[in-house]
Amino acid sequence: MILPQAVLNGVIEGCTYVQLALSFVLIYRTTRFFHLAHAAAYTVGAYLFYGLVGAWKVPLLLAVPLAIAGAGALGCAMELAVYRPLRNRRASSLVLLLASLGLYVVLQNLVSLFFGDNTRTLREGTVREGMLILGARITGSQVANVCAALSFVVGVWWLLRYTRLGRTVRAVSTDPELAVVRGIPVESAILLVFSVGSALAGASAILMAYDVDLTPTMGFQPFLMGVVAAIIGGIDSIPGALFGGLFLGLALNLATLFLPTQWQDTIAFGVLILFLLFRPQGFLGTSLRRVTV
Amino acid sequence: MNYLLHVVVLVGLYTCLAASLDLLVGQTGILSLAHAAFYGFGAYTSAILSVRLGVPFVYGVVAGMAVAALLSFVVSLPSLRVHDDYFVLATFAFQMISFNILNNWTALTRGPLGIAGIPVPVIFGWSIRSRFGFVALTALFAVFACVVVARITAGPFGRVLRAIREDEVFAQALGKNTLRFKVVAFAVSAALAASAGSLYAHYITYIDPKSFTVMESILVISMVIIGGAGSRWGPPIGAAVLVTLPEALRFIGLPDPVAANLRQIFYGTLLIIMMMFRPRGLAGRYAFKE
Numbered sequence: 001m002i003l004p005q006a007v008l009n010g011v012i013e014g015c016t017y018v019q020l021a022l023s024f025v026l027i028y029r030t031t032r033f034f035h036l037a038h039a040a041a042y043t044v045g046a047y048l049f050y051g052l053v054g055a056w057k058v059p060l061l062l063a064v065p066l067a068i069a070g071a072g073a074l075g076c077a078m079e080l081a082v083y084r085p086l087r088n089r090r091a092s093s094l095v096l097l098l099a100s101l102g103l104y105v106v107l108q109n110l111v112s113l114f115f116g117d118n119t120r121t122l123r124e125g126t127v128r129e130g131m132l133i134l135g136a137r138i139t140g141s142q143v144a145n146v147c148a149a150l151s152f153v154v155g156v157w158w159l160l161r162y163t164r165l166g167r168t169v170r171a172v173s174t175d176p177e178l179a180v181v182r183g184i185p186v187e188s189a190i191l192l193v194f195s196v197g198s199a200l201a202g203a204s205a206i207l208m209a210y211d212v213d214l215t216p217t218m219g220f221q222p223f224l225m226g227v228v229a230a231i232i233g234g235i236d237s238i239p240g241a242l243f244g245g246l247f248l249g250l251a252l253n254l255a256t257l258f259l260p261t262q263w264q265d266t267i268a269f270g271v272l273i274l275f276l277l278f279r280p281q282g283f284l285g286t287s288l289r290r291v292t293v
Numbered sequence: 294m295n296y297l298l299h300v301v302v303l304v305g306l307y308t309c310l311a312a313s314l315d316l317l318v319g320q321t322g323i324l325s326l327a328h329a330a331f332y333g334f335g336a337y338t339s340a341i342l343s344v345r346l347g348v349p350f351v352y353g354v355v356a357g358m359a360v361a362a363l364l365s366f367v368v369s370l371p372s373l374r375v376h377d378d379y380f381v382l383a384t385f386a387f388q389m390i391s392f393n394i395l396n397n398w399t400a401l402t403r404g405p406l407g408i409a410g411i412p413v414p415v416i417f418g419w420s421i422r423s424r425f426g427f428v429a430l431t432a433l434f435a436v437f438a439c440v441v442v443a444r445i446t447a448g449p450f451g452r453v454l455r456a457i458r459e460d461e462v463f464a465q466a467l468g469k470n471t472l473r474f475k476v477v478a479f480a481v482s483a484a485l486a487a488s489a490g491s492l493y494a495h496y497i498t499y500i501d502p503k504s505f506t507v508m509e510s511i512l513v514i515s516m517v518i519i520g521g522a523g524s525r526w527g528p529p530i531g532a533a534v535l536v537t538l539p540e541a542l543r544f545i546g547l548p549d550p551v552a553a554n555l556r557q558i559f560y561g562t563l564l565i566i567m568m569m570f571r572p573r574g575l576a577g578r579y580a581f582k583e
Contacts (some may be wrong), residue, residue: 013362034378034381034382035379049416082565082569085569086568086569089569091568091572093378094324095568095572096568097324097378097381098514098515098518098564098568099564099565099568099569101511101514101515101561101564102515102560102561102562102563102564102565102568103561103565104561105511105557105558105559105560105561105564106557106561106562106565108557109554109555109557109558109561110554110558111550112554112555113555113558114387116550117550133380210540221321224389227382231382260397261395262397263393263397265389265390265393266389266390266393266397269386269387269389269390269393270390271384271556272382272383272386273372273383273386276372276379276382276383276386277371277372280379
C-alpha cells in the first residue's frame with residue numbers, strides 16, 4: 001500500500017517538475033543564462049488565476065487562457081524591458097543572472113503589495129477521496145497534472161522539431177552568431193521562447209492552484225526543483241526534462257519511506273551536487289560548455 | 294541615537310561580509326551563493342559554544358572561523374573543478390542544504406525556535422554592553438576583514454587570483470595550480486564571513502535559521518556588485534548604501550508591511566539599474582566578463 005502510493009506520488013510530483021524544467025530548458029538553451037525571475041512567472045500565473053476566479057468570478061474556461069496569457073506576457077515584458085537591453089550591451093551571463101535576481105525580488109514584492117502577504121487558497125469544501133489505481137489513490141486534478149506534463153513535452157518537442165518557428169529557435173540555440181549571419185531573426189526567436197516558456201510556467205501554476213496555498217514566494221521552491229530536474233535531465237534536452245522531473249519526483253517520494261519529509265531539500269540538492277560532480281551533462285544533455293581560450 | 298548606532302553596527306557587519314565575499318567575486322571572479330551559510334555557521338558555532346559550554350567570545354569567534362573554513366572545503370574541493378554557472382549552482386545547493394540542516398537538526402540548533410540568551414561579548418574581562426562598545430567592536434571586525442583582503446590582494450597571492458579572474462587557462466599555463474589558489478581564497482572568505490556571524494549572534498543575542506537564507510547571500514552579493522567588485526572601497530560603500538537607504542525609507546511614514554515590500558523593490562530595481570548602466574558598481578574598476 002505504501003510503496004505504490006509513494007511511486008504514484010513521485011510521478012505526480014515529478015510531473016510538476018517536468019513542466020517547470022521544460023519551461024526553464026526552453027529559455028535556457030536559447031539564452032544560456034539562469035533566468036531566476038522565471039519563478040515569478042509561476043507565481044504571477046497562480047495569482048492571476050486566483051484573482052480572476054476567486055475575486056472577479058470569471059468563468060473557468062475564460063480564466064485559464066487569460067492567466068496563461070498573462071504569465072506569457074510577463075515573460076515577454078521581462079525580456080523586452082531588461083534582458084534585451086542588457087544583451088545589446090554585451091552583458092555576460094553573470095550580469096544577466098544578477099539582473100534576473102533583481103527582477104525576481106521586484107516581482108515577488110509587487111505580488112505581495114497587490115495581494116498581501118496572507119496565504120490565499122482556492123480550495124473549498126472537503127477533500128474527496130481519489131480513485132484507486134493499482135493500490136494507490138489519485139485525484140482528478142492530479143490526473144490533469146500528469147496529462148498536462150506529457151502533452152507539454154510532446155507539444156514543445158513537436159514545436160521545435162516540425163515547425164518553421166521551432167527551426168528558428170533551434171538555430172539560435174545551436175549558434176547565435178551563425179543564425180545572425182543567415183538572417184534568422186534571433187531577437188524574435190528569443191522573445192518567442194520567453195513567451196512560451198513563461199506561459200508554460202503559468203499553466204503549471206494553475207494546475208497546482210487548487211492543491212497548494214498561494215503565497216508571494218510560492219514560485220521559488222517549485223522553480224528550484226524544476227532547475228534541479230532540468231540539470232539532472234541534461235539542461236538543453238527536451239526529453240531530458242521529462243526524465244529529470246520524473247527522476248527527482250520519484251527520488252524525493254521514495255526517500256520519504258526512510259527519512260522525515262523535512263529533509264527533502266537536502267536530498268534534492270544533494271542529488272544536484274552529485275550530478276554536477278559526476279555527470280554535469282545530465283542524463284541526456286549533449287554538451288557541456290567548454291572553457292573558451 | 295541608539296537606533297543610529299544600531300545602523301552603524303549593521304553597516305560594519307555587512308562591510309565585513311561584503312569585503313570577504315569580494316575576495317571571491319571581485320578578485321577571483323567566482324560567484325558564491327553560499328556566503329550566508331558560512332555567516333550562519335559562524336553565528337551558530339559561537340552561539341552554541343557560549344550558551345551550552347560557556348566558552349568565551351574570543352574562542353567562539355576563532356572556533357566559528359575554523360568550522361566555516363573546514364566546511365568550505367566540502368564545497369570548494371569538489372565543485373571548483375566545475376565551471377562558471379555550475380559552480381554557482383553548487384554553492385547554491387550547499388546554501389540550501391545548510392539552511393535545511395540548521396532548520397532541522399533540532400538537537401543541535403533547536404531548529405526554527407532559534408537560540409536565545411546568547412551572552413554579550415567579554416573581551417579580556419571587559420564586557421561590551423553599550424551600543425558604543427559594539428560600534429567599536431564591529432569597526433574592529435570590519436577593518437580586520439578589509440585589511441586581510443587588502444593584504445592578500447596586494448601580494449603575489451592576489452596577483453594569481455586576478456590572473457584566474459582574467460584568464461584561468463592562461464594562469465594554468467604559467468604553471469599555477471589554480472584550484473589550490475581558489476580553494477584557499479574560498480576558505481579565507483568563509484572564515485571572515487563566520488567572524489561576522491559570531492559578532493552578529495552576540496550582538497542580537499538571539500539567532501534563528503531565517504537570518505541565514507539564500508536571500509541573505511543575495512543581499513551581500515548585491516552589496517559587492519553595487520559598491521563595486523574588486524575595489525578596496527566598493528564593499529564598504531555597497532554595505533553602507535544598501536543598509537542606510539532602505540532604513541531611510543522608514544521615515545517616509547508608510548505602513549510597515551508596505552514599507553518592507555517597497556524596500557525590497559527598491560533594492561531589486563537598484564540591482565537591475567546598476568547592471569544596465571554601471572555593471573562595475575559605484576567604486577569598481579572591474580566589470581564581469583564572460
